[in-house]
Amino acid sequence: MITFKKEHFIDKGDVIKFIAPEDDELYSPHIRNGDIFHVEKTTRVTYKTGFILSPSDSIHLDFSNQTQLSLKLYPTQPDTLYQISVGIRGGENILFYPIIPIGQYIYRLEESTMYTNPTDPNKMWIGAFTREDTPSKDPQLMLYFVKDFEPFYMQFVNYSSDYDKICIDFIINKCQIKKISNYKGKVIEIKKYNMID
Amino acid sequence: MSTKTVEAIQTPNKPLFFIPQTKIGKITAIEIDNPTTESVTITIKDIFTPIPSLENPTPSEVIENKKVITVQPNQHFSETNININVIGSLFVFANVDNSNIITTITYEIE
Numbered sequence: 001m002i003t004f005k006k007e008h009f010i011d012k013g014d015v016i017k018f019i020a021p022e023d024d025e026l027y028s029p030h031i032r033n034g035d036i037f038h039v040e041k042t043t044r045v046t047y048k049t050g051f052i053l054s055p056s057d058s059i060h061l062d063f064s065n066q067t068q069l070s071l072k073l074y075p076t077q078p079d080t081l082y083q084i085s086v087g088i089r090g091g092e093n094i095l096f097y098p099i100i101p102i103g104q105y106i107y108r109l110e111e112s113t114m115y116t117n118p119t120d121p122n123k124m125w126i127g128a129f130t131r132e133d134t135p136s137k138d139p140q141l142m143l144y145f146v147k148d149f150e151p152f153y154m155q156f157v158n159y160s161s162d163y164d165k166i167c168i169d170f171i172i173n174k175c176q177i178k179k180i181s182n183y184k185g186k187v188i189e190i191k192k193y194n195m196i197d
Numbered sequence: 198m199s200t201k202t203v204e205a206i207q208t209p210n211k212p213l214f215f216i217p218q219t220k221i222g223k224i225t226a227i228e229i230d231n232p233t234t235e236s237v238t239i240t241i242k243d244i245f246t247p248i249p250s251l252e253n254p255t256p257s258e259v260i261e262n263k264k265v266i267t268v269q270p271n272q273h274f275s276e277t278n279i280n281i282n283v284i285g286s287l288f289v290f291a292n293v294d295n296s297n298i299i300t301t302i303t304y305e306i307e
Contacts, residue, residue: 048219051248052284059250089307090221090284163247163259165284167219 001144001152001193002098002106004133009173010083010188014039016177017187019195027192029148030078036187037177045174050167053094053158058118060099063143064151073172074145083173084143087136091166095128099153100193118157136169144190198225198305205237205291205298212244212286216306222283226303229266229274238267238292239300245285
């Protein structure tokens with residue numbers, strides 16, 4: 001449900017397959033591991049947000065719909081997939097870290113001492129991303145959300161001694177999807193977060 | 198690129214310009230014309246409120262001095278090709294009230 005490489009927007013007529021680890025029956029509460037869907041229709045919606053972060057401060061942005069303060073970028077219908085492109089402007093001194101589930105940094109290393117720690121000057125760069133990794137003019141970060149998927153967070157950390165402002169540009173590709181069976185053709189795979197390559 | 202001018206005033210009650218939440222601003226040039234017989238000190242301030250966080254759930258308004266310039270009597274100050282970030286509301290304060298002293302700021306918003 002997160003990729004950090006240039007990807008095309010899903011289009012009408014595409015076929016998508018949701019994939020979770022072998023021992024996981026479900027991709028989400030409404031989608032089983034391996035379910036295949038035909039994309040019936042797509043609509044793109046743009047959305048922007050921005051905020052000023054104090055020096056040496058951090059926040060967690062919740063992308064789900066679970067609280068009043070959440071970004072509410074999850075679909076509410078079971079036959080909708082949101083494919084979201086994320087581009088960054090500003091935030092010269094801000095690092096950001098994808099997190100799912102809460103408290104678990106997605107991008108981490110195997111050695112036990114090499115873990116992400118935004119408060120440690122040596123470890124803050126493990127699994128960290130900057131605006132250069134997904135600039136607004138050429139976004140590389142793509143997120144995929146379905147109804148009731150586990151909440152996804154992004155932690156933003158201002159590691160400098162100055163106030164800094166970061167702006168986030170979203171393009172939300174709303175895909176209406178319909179489950180199909182006995183399909184043997186080409187599919188676009190959407191992997192669950194614990195299958196990051 | 199936009200340009201705004203303002204007369205010297207000690208207590209401005211509104212910003213010269215403000216940067217929307219989803220934009221970043223940048224001052225690219227400053228000019229101050231002082232045709233009077235007294236020197237003037239112009240202070241350019243960026244005023245904003247950071248986002249609430251766990252460490253600081255109720256942040257106060259922040260006033261940052263971006264540039265302080267003193268211009269002598271009958272002098273014209275000019276600085277171009279500068280890059281001063283602005284993230285909130287831009288105010289121009291002077292140490293005197295004088296409608297003959299004009300500050301001109303050129304800025305970009307992206």
